[in-house]
Amino acid sequence: MSLDLMPNRYRAGESDLPRRESDLIARRDQVLGASYRLQYRRPVHFVRGEGMWLYDPDGRPYLDFYNNVPSLGHCHPEVNAAMAEQAGRISANTRYLEPKLVDYAERLVDTFPDVLDRVVFTCTGSESNDLALRVARFASGNEGVIVSTYAYHGTSAATAAVSPNLGDAVKLSPFVRMVSLPGPAGVPESQAADFFEAQIRSAIVDLNRRGIGVAALLIDSIFSSDGVWVDPPGFIASGVSAVREAGGLVIADEVQPGFGRTGAHMWGFERHDIVPDLVTLGKPMGNGFPIGAVVGRRAPMEQFGATSRYSNTFAGNTVGIATADAVLTILQRDQIPQKALAMGQRLRAGLEKIALQPCGVRGIRNAGLFFGVDMGLEGAPSADRRAMALDVVNALRDDGVLVSTTGANEDSLKVRPPLVCQAEHVDLFLASMERALLKVTG
Numbered sequence: 001m002s003l004d005l006m007p008n009r010y011r012a013g014e015s016d017l018p019r020r021e022s023d024l025i026a027r028r029d030q031v032l033g034a035s036y037r038l039q040y041r042r043p044v045h046f047v048r049g050e051g052m053w054l055y056d057p058d059g060r061p062y063l064d065f066y067n068n069v070p071s072l073g074h075c076h077p078e079v080n081a082a083m084a085e086q087a088g089r090i091s092a093n094t095r096y097l098e099p100k101l102v103d104y105a106e107r108l109v110d111t112f113p114d115v116l117d118r119v120v121f122t123c124t125g126s127e128s129n130d131l132a133l134r135v136a137r138f139a140s141g142n143e144g145v146i147v148s149t150y151a152y153h154g155t156s157a158a159t160a161a162v163s164p165n166l167g168d169a170v171k172l173s174p175f176v177r178m179v180s181l182p183g184p185a186g187v188p189e190s191q192a193a194d195f196f197e198a199q200i201r202s203a204i205v206d207l208n209r210r211g212i213g214v215a216a217l218l219i220d221s222i223f224s225s226d227g228v229w230v231d232p233p234g235f236i237a238s239g240v241s242a243v244r245e246a247g248g249l250v251i252a253d254e255v256q257p258g259f260g261r262t263g264a265h266m267w268g269f270e271r272h273d274i275v276p277d278l279v280t281l282g283k284p285m286g287n288g289f290p291i292g293a294v295v296g297r298r299a300p301m302e303q304f305g306a307t308s309r310y311s312n313t314f315a316g317n318t319v320g321i322a323t324a325d326a327v328l329t330i331l332q333r334d335q336i337p338q339k340a341l342a343m344g345q346r347l348r349a350g351l352e353k354i355a356l357q358p359c360g361v362r363g364i365r366n367a368g369l370f371f372g373v374d375m376g377l378e379g380a381p382s383a384d385r386r387a388m389a390l391d392v393v394n395a396l397r398d399d400g401v402l403v404s405t406t407g408a409n410e411d412s413l414k415v416r417p418p419l420v421c422q423a424e425h426v427d428l429f430l431a432s433m434e435r436a437l438l439k440v441t442g
Contacts, residue, residue: 020057021045039404040397049074052418052425054402065417065429066402068370071259071284072330073420079287079326086322094121094316101316104325109295111266111328113275118301121316122292125255125282126154131310132278132294133158133216136249138308139300142213143175146203146243149184150408152225153218153253162218165225175212177203179239183229183365184408192235200239204246214248216278221268222257227407228365228372228414233271240274249300250274255282255292256370260331260419263341263368271367287327291320331419337368340419343426344368347415350430359437360388363412371415372406385411388440395436401429 017025021043028036044062048055051073054062064074072079092098105119122128137143145162147153152165160166161173172178179199182192200217207214217240223229240250257268258281265271267279277300282292292315294301314320330336348366351373355361362385363374375392376385389411396403406414417425 017042041394042397044397044402051076051420052422061400062397063401063425063428063432065415065421065425066404067418068256068261068416069283070288071261071419072287072327072336073418074288076287076330076420078330079289079323082326083289083319083323086319091317091319093313098318098321100318100325101321104321104328107325107328108293112279112295115275115297116279116295118298119293119295120301120305120310121320122282122294122312123290123314123320124154124292125253125280126156126159127312127315128255128280128282128292128294129153129159129162129218129251129253130156132251132280132296133162133218134308134310135278135294135296135300135304136216136251138304140213140215140247140249142207142215142247144177144203144207144212144214144216144248145173145175146177146179146200146207146214146217146248148219148223148226149178149180150226151178151218151220151223153220175207175215177207179203181223181226181229182235183223183231184227189232189235192232193238196235197238197242200242204242204248208246214243214246216249216251217243218251218253220253220256221272222262222367222370224256224370224372224414224416225406227374227412228367228370230271230365230367230370234273236272237274240276249277251278251280252276253280255280255284256416257367259284259327260337260340261368261370261416263337263344266337268367285327286320286323289320289323290314291316291324336419340369340421343421343423344371346423347371347426347429350426351433354430354434354437359434360441361437369417369419369421371413373413373415374407375411375413382409382411385409389413391440392433392436395439396432399432399435401432401436 045056046054047057054064109117147162150165152163153159160170162176182195187195204214252269254267260266262268262271269276278296280294285291351364360375362376365372375389386409389405404414406412
């Protein structure tokens with residue numbers, strides 16, 4: 001039996017809600033498509049955001065430890081000013097000469113290794129991954145794509161077909177092969193690289209035997225949807241080499257780990273000491289404004305572009321570029337990645353202290369300010385671990401703190417606050433976490 005696609009969601013009848021919210025839910029149900037879900041058992045209703053905080057109609061603040069989309073915090077005044085100023089002058093597309101487009105493109109590729117020197121803009125991470133797959137298939141002449149067993153890479157038809165995270169009802173492409181990760185498989189770190197390489201080579205053999213070939217290895221370098229399996233650094237490198245030997249390209253999906261999220265590096269793939277062929281960007285790039293990109297090596301990008309058209313009216317529009325430029329300026333000027341690293345260390349130390357108690361914190365993994373926190377006692381049934389994780393998430397929500405779950409069993413807390421998180425916010429979260437655990441475990 002497959003798991004609920006969004007276990008941490010509202011279900012009618014599970015909780016009493018104020019009339020204002022229940023009436024709004026009823027109106028949603030009458031007009032919005034059935035694919036929409038509301039998060040938390042008691043849905044939250046926000047009317048304003050500022051920095052690390054979201055506010056409901058009654059002015060109650062909620063500490064946001066879940067949203068990586070506003071990477072610099074909600075409604076960052078400098079980012080908003082850049083967006084508004086450009087919108088007040090002109091919003092044009094990439095078919096016209098625009099100095100800011102080129103200025104930003106130059107600044108962006110300067111944050112990557114030298115061989116990644118070409119960029120094409122998109123509107124979303126899904127579009128970025130969709131385009132990267134097209135480039136990889138064109139450049140390699142193959143169709144096969146290798147992903148991790150619980151990967152999520154987008155919502156377009158092409159990216160949904162390589163996203164096992166979306167559940168059994170969303171059919172994977174017959175050209176997709178899934179590989180297990182050493183962490184969830186219980187493989188010791190000393191054997192992680194060999195295990196991953198063996199998985200990759202087995203997938204390559206099968207794709208080649210069926211005449212499909214390998215177009216790409218598509219990975220999120222911190223494997224966030226698989227449960228945030230980040231260690232040991234470098235364990236993916238030999239698998240990457242195997243894909244290149246087989247004629248495939250390596251696509252690093254940096255929508256979640258990128259733009260300083262891991263703290264020590266600007267890009268998550270750097271943590272593994274690899275250089276991909278294509279890198280896909282999205283959500284945090286514009287602090288919530290819909291802009292994304294594919295950054296890549298010159299050869300495959302030019303090979304694709306010479307014969308294939310990619311015309312996207314809103315991709316690289318001047319408002320999006322101005323917004324993204326402001327985000328990059330603040331990240332670099334204010335040393336945001338370095339601060340995220342320090343806050344990640346503080347948060348980890350606090351969680352490890354909590355885990356010393358018999359509270360049900362089974363494991364802690366992180367890279368910078370992206371955490372997976374396993375819930376439930378060792379040896380407990382998977383259903384019990386999952387139930388505990390969901391109970392903790394909702395206890396935190398009731399206490400005014402937002403997180404969610406991740407992993408194949410959804411028994412790991414996904415903790416990824418905006419990168420402007422400060423020590424006071426970390427301490428507030430840790431205090432709330434202790435209260436939530438006490439409430440859930442008694």
